[in-house]
Amino acid sequence: MSRPHLAGLKGKHVVITGGSSGIGLAIAQRCAAEGAFLTLISRSSSKLAAARHHIASSLSCNPDRIQTKIADTSNATTIISAIEESFEWKPIDVLICNAGLAMAGMMGDVKEKDLDLVTKTNFLGCVYPIHAAIPLMKQRSLQNPSSIVIMSSLAGLVPLYGINVYSPTKYALKGLAELLLLELLPWNIRVNLVCPSFTKTNLLEEEYFGGNEIIRTIGRKLYSYNHKALESSDDVAMKTIEGVKTGEFLIFTNAQGASLGPLTRGLIPSESVGTFIIELLLMVPYRFVSLLWFLNAKKLVHKMNSKTM
Template sequence: MTMMMAAFLVLAILLLLLFLLCFPRQFKPHLHIPSLHGKHVLITGGSSGIGLALAHHCLLQGSYVTLIARNADRLSQAAQSLVHGNLSTSASGVNGHSAQYSKDRILLKAADVSDAAAMSNAIAESFSWRPIDVLVCNAGTSVNGLFDDMKISDLETVTRINLLGCVYTIYAALPLMKARSKRHPSSIVIVSSLSGLLFVYGANMYSATKHALKGLAEVLRFELLSDNIKVSLVCPGFTETPLLDLADKHVIEGNKIFFYDRDYAEAAKVVAAKTMEGVKQGKFLITTSAAGLMVRILARGFTPAESLSDALLEIFLLVPLRVATHVWFPFAKRLIKKQQKQGLNFKE
């Protein structure tokens, strides 16, 4: 009898999951921000990679955009690529129109996210231009190598940009956003990485700071429950951005344990589109790939799935994935030890 009940329960879950996957429109999520048209989106690290792709996507949706980055020349080049419609991430706009944007919809602010005073000024000036509806903390960097080969200055740089850069940005913007968010739904978007849910071999401080961003996002999510400000933690996988160019032999060889192949890296424009769709829905944990789905299931912690269909899918996959980790772990150890014996972990 017990076996029959268990079989019936599994069958019911599978049928419900099949129904939800086949008829998703019956369960449309409530949109925290129904449209980005006319909204002001501020993006740090906006001169290249995911940040620039996010700017492009938001402008296509009719947003106003502030781009913040350290290098004024690169910011100017990024703006020109948007204004003249020659951005490599897209060749056409909405309804067949050219993807060109007037300069009055783009504000550029050259500032170092690791400088609290500079970020405070940049945020205040951006807010005075237009109130910020979506704050995207995207700036990040990595210095690769084994931990005991790293310079103290490199450890500090990665920590200041990846972690404190996000902290300073949110700290400066939050009082301004809270002052109007009760009537204007707003969002804070923290761009982390799948390495914030597992790890990237050879990029120790990058992984550590991305893990820290998950903790920051979880705390802020609850602190802002009464302020109509949603927090989204975005965790893309390997993405085709300039950051991948920083990958050294440790990252390239070591992450073969995750079947890393740059040819299959995600496109920045795909990450940007999935990110903003999740932000509009008010999702907390946003992944952008099949690998992200698996990692998300294993690393959720106390964060529940945000829809019934997601919950059922994750419940269905959790046990097989946990079993798979026991197969993967010995494989990963053998591969890393083999590489270490070959001298890949020693200075040239």
């Protein structure tokens, strides 16, 4: 077995955007349990204070190991300052760009300002902190391996119907991660692209499946959405941290995700020779499966929409 990229998180400084709830909070909790120092970044001071209290009290750890920073990832000035200040507290070993938003609705129906907010938060909200962190991380990376983790989604590999720019912003993160993978090769900074499936947090429960019957039905039939069988944020956190330690580029958090690997890996090589061979063998059957998926999607979208036209 090859050596892991990071042996452990004890004493490491992990910065998490969107660390105040859901998946980000679960990752923070696990990092703290391993002895990491944490900076949690989000927009709401009360959610940040509650998250810090929750982690410190549930693990009986010193709250001074956790700092919080109020910043909006869609605002370049505030998020760049938050990253620079985090680095002044302690050099950053792992930057996790996790903050994200979704707004339900079809592309032609939602307001421009909402499209703007989701695009900026999800895409530029990863670009800005990475842009600020890279020069600082590079300086010490040859002695200290470090990682940049980008929270995408299976919706960044398969178009998620009814949620306007959410899916496209997550696709864009794959492009960002692939570019960074090449750009950072000379430094000891690993890039990880995490692609969770539907996870039990506030994000999709309320935003995606909240109201619209067409979207709910298509979600169930096309993506096997089942609100009783969602991934837990703790499972996603566990798989994310495992993948960051081993240094995997594409991190899938469940079997549904892993099964999409062969179709969605693009130009990025497989993690091992074994995976490469399996993916090669699956390529032809997968082209048939994707054709069947698309034909089914076409039928379903026509059928559901014809009822309301």
